[in-house]
Amino acid sequence: MxxxxxxxxxxxxxxxxxxxxxxxxxxxxxxxxxxxxxxxxxxxxxxxxxxxxxxxxxxxxxxxxxxxxAIKGRKITKVNDHVADFQIGAGENWHELVLFSLSKGYRGLENLSLIPGTVGAAPIQNIGAYGVEVKDSLITVNVLDLESLEEISLHNKDLNLGYRSSLFKEKPGKYIVTSVTLRLDKETDLKTNYGDLTNRLQGNAFNECDVSNAVIEARNSKLPDYKVIPNAGSFFKNPIVSAEKLNTLTTQFPNIIHYPAANSKFKLAAGWLIQEAGWKGYSNKEVGVHKNQALVLINHNNGSGADILSLAKEIQKSVNDKFCVELEIESVFI
Ligand SMILES: Cc1cc2nc3c(=O)[nH]c(=O)nc-3n(C[C@H](O)[C@H](O)[C@H](O)COP(=O)(O)OP(=O)(O)OC[C@H]3O[C@@H](n4cnc5c(N)ncnc54)[C@H](O)[C@@H]3O)c2cc1C
Missing domain, CATH: 3.30.43.10 (Uridine Diphospho-n-acetylenolpyruvylglucosamine Reductase, domain 2)
Known part of the structure; x- marks a missing residue:
């Protein structure tokens, strides 16, 4: 070639x-x-x-x-009256898939509206938003195995899908995703009890399209448009801490934002930690931290990957100095 x-x-x-x-x-x-x-x-x-x-x-x-x-393709196989499997080419746009599934009346992806990127990348970090992750609907991922050069099918349970983590992140360079199969259900319950979704939908009868619209509205109000202010979304993962660590932190910082996580642990809002460490709105000549959303690093003036990394390291250090909490980078550095 x-x-x-x-x-x-x-x-x-x-x-x-x-x-x-x-x-x-x-x-x-x-x-x-x-x-x-x-x-x-x-x-x-x-x-x-x-x-x-x-x-x-x-x-x-x-x-x-x-x-x-840029591998395209959408194949829908009906499982029963209200459930179907969507097999989608890895190069399809994620948000277009969400809109497509909603246009067919299927639920499951509405909370993941407006996440940029391709379908093939969705399982790589197990994309998630508003209380839903792709692992909740993912059945299988077809991949090209770079050793055998065969296409094989990996099941959800084989993929170690966790909070922004997966087998693909553990073994980079082993597989290339060619398609993803998601099982969607017209009758499944909508998940609206997360963040400001409840407020946005309050008092109205709503369906999956209303939830998608509320997610789009919420995201547009919070996140900068990358076409105007270049960014990679949330730059750091929300740190997961033990109940004991949270206890120590709340004694010193009563307003610390936290949520329950799996295995009796707690998730801290990384954006709050960064903001309290004084970084919100920070800007140097090339790169900075968004003025409304401290979790988003921005490239406002031809910054390089090295400029971003150096700012990320400074932020990690000052958050660690203040809270004794490690911030892990979510984006992939090449
Ligand atoms: C404004 C903004 C908001 C965002 N919001 C969210 C959010 O709410 N939730 C969330 O989880 N993420 C979010 N993200 C991050 C990002 O959108 C997702 O991680 C998305 O899945 C990345 O898709 P991509 O196609 O752009 O991947 P890329 O950035 O191109 O690649 C990401 C990684 O996946 C690998 N990869 C990509 N495609 C394949 C493939 N076919 N096979 C094997 N490896 C592959 C790449 O090598 C790289 O390691 C946001 C990003 C932005 C800019």
Missing amino acids: LFKTNVDLTALNTMAISSIAAKYCEVESLEQLKSAVISAQQQNLSIFILGGGSNVILPVIIEGLVIQI
Whole structure:
């Protein structure tokens, strides 16, 4: 397969980081993907998979091959009157899939409206929002195994899907997602008891489209538009702490924002920690922290991946100094 050389990726990542791919190709089918991988292996090129570029921090140059996944396709198989399996190509846009499923009357994805990126990237960090994660509806993920070069199907239970984590994050470079199958149900209960969704829907009879609209409204009111202010969404994960640690923290910081998490643990709002450490609205010459949402790092003036990393490290240090809590970066640094 022939690759393009020295391709500018600035417009292909939502942080608008200027980055050059030494080699680049876009693949629209499993066959093209296999052929690109084989060529890269023959030329000893390392491979980096790019979806919508909404969760990556790129270096100035990517030595190796960037494969952009553009595998399309939507197949619906009815399980019964109200349940269906949606098998969706990895290169489809996530939000368009959400709207498509709603247009067919299926519930399950409405809380995940407006998350940027591709369907194939959804299981990589088990995308989540408003109390729902993709793992709640995910049945299988078809992948190309980079060792055997065979397409295999991995089941939900094999994927270690957790809070912004998965098998794919544990074993980067082992699999490339080619399609995702989600089981959606027209009759399942809507989940509206999270954050400000309850307030936005209060008093009205609502359906899955109303929930989606409320999520879209809430997100638009809180998150900066990456096309105007380049960003990668929430930059850090919300830290998970023990009940004992939370107890110590609440004694010192009674207003600390926290939520119950799995296994009797608690999730701290990373945005609150960063804000209290004094970073909200901070800006240096190139990069900064959004003025309304401290969890979002922004690239306001041609910042590089190194500029973002250096700011992220300063934030991590000051949050650790103040609260003795480690902030883990959510975005993927290449
Ligand atoms: C404004 C904004 C809001 C956001 N809100 C949320 C949110 O609410 N919840 C949430 O969970 N995330 C959120 N994100 C993060 C991001 O949208 C998701 O992580 C999304 O799934 C990334 O998709 P992508 O196609 O852009 O992946 P990319 O950024 O291109 O890639 C991310 C990682 O996945 C890998 N990858 C991508 N495609 C494949 C594939 N087919 N096979 C194997 N590996 C692959 C890449 O190599 C990389 O490691 C937000 C981002 C932005 C900019």
